[in-house]
Amino acid sequence: MYGWLQVKCRCETEASIPLEHVRRPRDTPIWKLEAALKCRACRTPRYSPPVHMIRLTTERQTVPYVWVHPDDER
DSSP states (O other): OOOEEEEEOTTSOEEEEEGGGSOOOTTSOGGGGGGGOBOSSSOOSSOOOBOEEEEEESSOOSOOOOOBOGGGGO
C-alpha cells in the first residue's frame, strides 16, 4: 500500500509526506492534494509557492520536511 507522497517545489526542495497525516476526506483523489500543499522553504509573507507531486511510494524516499496546509496558517 502506498503511504507516502513525494513532492518537489520549484526551489528544488523535496519531501515525502505521510498520507495518513494529510487531513482530507477519504474519498478525495490524491491528485487533488497538489493544490493545497505549499512549500515553507521559499515562502514569503505574501506568497507560498505550490509544490508538484512526483510519485506515491511505499516508504519515505527523502528527508522529512514540514509542509503546511493553507488552513493551518489561520
